[in-house]
Amino acid sequence: MFFPLSKLIFFVITPSNFLILLGLFGCLLLFTEFGRNIGRVLAITGFLGLLVAGLGPLSAWVLMPLENRFPAFVDDGQPVAGIIVLGGAVEADTSIGRDQITVNDAGEREIALGDLARRYPQARLVFSGGSGTMREHAISEAEIVSRFADTLGVPRNRLILEQQSRNTRENAVFSSRMTQPKPEERWLLVTSAWHMPRAMGCFREAGFSVTAYPVDYRTSGPRDAYRLATFASDGLSEFDIGVKEWIGLIAYKLAGYTKAWMPAP
Incomplete structure (x- = not known):
């Protein structure tokens, strides 16, 4: 049950999907009498969210704490079984x-x-x-x-x-x-x-x-925290990965699959 449910939930809460659905729902509300104002807000929020997440440094802010948690492996001569x-x-x-x-x-x-x-x-x-x-x-x-x-x-x-x-x-x-x-x-x-x-x-x-x-590092270092993305598709893809991974950490802790919220070395 956990596996199919996680697939469905992740589809909806993946940031790029969520922002597109939010903007689309807002556009639909623009054609109604009662929801025009809220529709305008949702449509603008969805569009700006895609713009900021795609071209801004948000993906680096989300990914760097995850990628820096465990250091790169250094061979110390100990046998590897x-x-x-x-x-x-x-x-x-x-x-x-x-x-x-x-x-x-x-x-x-x-x-x-x-x-x-x-x-x-x-x-x-x-x-x-x-x-x-x-x-x-x-x-x-x-x-x-x-x-x-x-x-x-x-x-x-x-x-x-x-x-x-x-x-x-x-x-x-x-x-x-x-x-x-x-x-x-x-x-x-x-x-x-x-x-x-x-x-x-x-x-x-x-x-x-x-x-x-x-x-498979997606960030190169602290400079990425201030760097704009060249392509919105790249920024959105990495932002999706980072947000979903944070959600995965929370879900796994609540499900008892890990003991810590953020496992450390």
Whole structure:
């Protein structure tokens, strides 16, 4: 129930969707006798919201606290027993349709998989990613990664595929069940920097001690807090990601999937 409900709620409260719906509703009210004034306010609010969120630095303000929460990984020489890469970057339908692996803006996760597989040849490699759609028999991200492992430079026989998870909590629970990690082992968790706090919280709640390996940064540093976006589409996309992630942190804490509102190192 949580999965389909979360999809519906996130569609409505995604900022760009919400602002468009708000503006559209306001425009409809302009054609009514009783709602003309409120319609004008809603239409203007929706338009200005899209303008400010798309071209202003709001996305950086929302994303930077998330991305800066866990520091970049520094190899200190301690052995790495395993590496877990979370799904969310592979476009499964397009990959199948075009017969080549296709990734979205979070493609650094797959780049890190290939790089870490080379750097730690003895480590166990786990790719955790089912299907994010509600269609039955949809192909999983893990299956796509397995099919195109050679493209990524990853030996297929090293891959441990977790194909059932649909969200971050299930990534953690199912990966833990599959790997049965030992307390003294170091496992690296690879996911987007803005997603790392929620992911770490879920893995801790699942009893799986992991070390953060953040990738896919959307901000370059403090200067972004004062920089205007070149394209409104880029600003809106990143603002959507940041706001949804903050909402996800709140929802996961209320659902008991994490112990902290904002997991920390």
